[in-house]
Amino acid sequence: MIPKKIQPYFKNDTFKIKDGNELVSGRIECCNTNEFEVSVIGSVKKRILNKMYVIPINDRLAIELRCRKCGRTIHLFDNRFDGYETLGNYYDDSVSNISVYCKKCNCHSFVIDVQYEYPDMFDLENLDINEKENAFTWIWISIQCSNCGRKYRRFIDYDAT
Numbered sequence: 001m002i003p004k005k006i007q008p009y010f011k012n013d014t015f016k017i018k019d020g021n022e023l024v025s026g027r028i029e030c031c032n033t034n035e036f037e038v039s040v041i042g043s044v045k046k047r048i049l050n051k052m053y054v055i056p057i058n059d060r061l062a063i064e065l066r067c068r069k070c071g072r073t074i075h076l077f078d079n080r081f082d083g084y085e086t087l088g089n090y091y092d093d094s095v096s097n098i099s100v101y102c103k104k105c106n107c108h109s110f111v112i113d114v115q116y117e118y119p120d121m122f123d124l125e126n127l128d129i130n131e132k133e134n135a136f137t138w139i140w141i142s143i144q145c146s147n148c149g150r151k152y153r154r155f156i157d158y159d160a161t
């Protein structure tokens with residue numbers, strides 16, 4: 001199970017159960033390629049040892065991908081709409097998209113790996129929600145520079161409950 005809007009782009013997925021939760025991992029693909037430009041709404045933190053990650057800014061966190069071949073935009077995650085507990089109609093106009101560049105080589109092209117955590121199926125069935133596929137409880141997104149290969153693990157690590 002993964003959010004419907006991501007299904008067409010979610011490849012090589014693996015599935016496991018851990019502590020009663022369902023963990024689904026996969027890689028984002030479009031036009032038979034895995035290379036995307038990345039932009040985020042949030043605060044991009046750069047740390048030693050080439051660490052880089054994003055945390056919410058004014059409670060907003062979002063990541064958008066742009067296919068390097070066809071230019072299609074994929075709204076991979078937005079905490080206003082996606083996850084078990086969304087912010088609903090909350091909207092803060094003061095925050096805007098920031099383009100993400102590799103900290104090591106300054107390239108603007110990344111391979112995107114995503115992992116979703118879902119609660120127990122029976123819990124989900126009993127909830128009065130429209131799209132169960134979008135009720136994930138955690139999302140992890142790792143990005144890897146397609147130029148130099150530097151990997152930014154848990155670039156996004158968000159508790160959606």
Ligand SMILES: [Zn+2]
Pocket residue numbers: 030031067068069070071072
């Ligand atoms: Zn494409």
Ligand SMILES: [Zn+2]
Pocket residue numbers: 102103104105106107145146147148149150
């Ligand atoms: Zn790089």
